Amino acid sequence: MVEPDAAEEAVRSLRALILAGERYRQVLSDYVGLWVTETQAVSYLTVHGDRGQNELATDLGLSSGASTALVDRLERQGIAERYPHPSDRRRTLVRLTDRGRAVVRESRMWLLAGFQDVDPSELGPLARQLNVVADRLAERSAEMAERGPGAFHLE
Amino acid sequence: MVEPDAAEEAVRSLRALILAGERYRQVLSDYVGLWVTETQAVSYLTVHGDRGQNELATDLGLSSGASTALVDRLERQGIAERYPHPSDRRRTLVRLTDRGRAVVRESRMWLLAGFQDVDPSELGPLARQLNVVADRLAERSAEMAERGPGAFHLE
DNA sequence: TATTGTTATACTCTATAACTATA
DNA sequence: TATAGTTATAGAGTATAACAATA
Numbered sequence: 277m278v279e280p281d282a283a284e285e286a287v288r289s290l291r292a293l294i295l296a297g298e299r300y301r302q303v304l305s306d307y308v309g310l311w312v313t314e315t316q317a318v319s320y321l322t323v324h325g326d327r328g329q330n331e332l333a334t335d336l337g338l339s340s341g342a343s344t345a346l347v348d349r350l351e352r353q354g355i356a357e358r359y360p361h362p363s364d365r366r367r368t369l370v371r372l373t374d375r376g377r378a379v380v381r382e383s384r385m386w387l388l389a390g391f392q393d394v395d396p397s398e399l400g401p402l403a404r405q406l407n408v409v410a411d412r413l414a415e416r417s418a419e420m421a422e423r424g425p426g427a428f429h430l431e
Numbered sequence: 432m433v434e435p436d437a438a439e440e441a442v443r444s445l446r447a448l449i450l451a452g453e454r455y456r457q458v459l460s461d462y463v464g465l466w467v468t469e470t471q472a473v474s475y476l477t478v479h480g481d482r483g484q485n486e487l488a489t490d491l492g493l494s495s496g497a498s499t500a501l502v503d504r505l506e507r508q509g510i511a512e513r514y515p516h517p518s519d520r521r522r523t524l525v526r527l528t529d530r531g532r533a534v535v536r537e538s539r540m541w542l543l544a545g546f547q548d549v550d551p552s553e554l555g556p557l558a559r560q561l562n563v564v565a566d567r568l569a570e571r572s573a574e575m576a577e578r579g580p581g582a583f584h585l586e
Numbered sequence: 587t588a589t590t591g592t593t594a595t596a597c598t599c600t601a602t603a604a605c606t607a608t609a
Numbered sequence: 610t611a612t613a614g615t616t617a618t619a620g621a622g623t624a625t626a627a628c629a630a631t632a
Contacts, residue, residue: 282554287542291560296569297449298471300494303572306580313535313622314455323447330590339456342623344592349622366590366631368544382583386575387442390568394560395506405557407445407548413545414451417458420541425461428537466599485613497600499615521608521613589632597624602617609612 289315290409304386308379310355311339315379318355320371322380326371328361337421355379445537445564459541463534465510468493468501470534473510473527477535479528481514510534 302304305315316336321327324335333343347370350356355376361367394402468530471491476482479490488498502525505511510531516522527535549557 282551282558283543283546284628285548285558286549286554286561287539287556288478289565290452290542290545291474291538292454293561293565295447295471295474295478296565296572297445297452298456299490299492300449300452300568300572301453303576307575307578308583309527309580311622316450319446319450323443323450326592333591335454337632339455339491340591341593345622351492355540361590364590364632368591384442386571387445387568388438389571390564391438391441392567393563398438398560399441400558402560403437403441403444406441406448407554408548409545410444410448410451411446412547413455413542414543417455420462421458423462426465428463468599483613495614496602496616498598506604516613519609519613525612589615590630591628592630593626593628595625597622599620601620604616604618606615607613608618609610 286320300386308382310379313342313348314343314350314353314355314381317350317370317377318379319345319383321356321370321372321376326369328369329358330367332370346410350376455541459538463533464536465508466504469505469508469510470499470527470538472501472505473531473534474533474538476511476525476527481524483522483524484513485522489523512535 301312301315305312310318313336317332321337321386327335329343330340332338332347333340336343347356347358347368350370353375354373356370356372358368358370358376361369372387386412391399391402392407440556445510457469460467465473468491472487475487475491482490484498484502485495487493488495491498491501493501500564502511502513504525505514505525508530509528511521511525511527513525516524546554546557
């Protein structure tokens, strides 16, 4: 049986989860002594692996100048480091250091706490559903970013 | 059967979803012509209903001064408005306007797109699981925020 | 000619702290 | 005495645009 209001409930839950994620980001950042953008970069590199600075900038919604400043800060704090692209000498890749991975381990425990009330047998299926939702949402955001700002007019 | 790596998969998926949510926030904000903190406030008021400025500040991770500036901007743009607390004359409550609710309707479609690959019969159960995860994560963040910044030392 | 990344300037949001009003 | 909110100052990250190096 399909519940008629399931869609509204799902939208509301996703709103709540996004807000909770944003708050988690702030508190985690304070806790480990980094800025929000810096832990976002750490999280991004954890999920997607090593990336070039421009890719990092695009996917995090930053300008290339801001990306330079971001990676500068990460290097200064020993969280991540630049290394040259093997074949394209224009490009600079970014990877986490041991210190960066320590932040990841710390955040892992916080995130795990989010699942404490989920039945272990449901964890696998839930994880896959979360992944699908994340992919669709990221896809939609990328599409809308293409259209540029100000495409929406109230009233 | 319980999969041994389900927990790791879940953590990774949640990381991806949080990142996707943060990107959604940026792109939506650009799209409707608001700042990130402003659409966070709109989302917060949608999920939790009318709130006092200080509650808004605390739950969004802002200082009281930043909260004043935030609500000033929301009022100037006609997104939300202040109104007096019925009994406590110190307090100021904040609510969305019609214009603010138009932003909510717009964002609703984006979020719905996140569920397009979910089987309709699974939408209700998924919604409830998302809610549980959001609550636990918010709870953990509130606890950690209590301890204050810098409690974590790398190495 | 296009792309990756750096630099310099201006801008905006936010934290801090002092202050007013109310409980 | 404690709480809700405002104001003023200083500080930090980011966008923009111009620039250098490589493809």
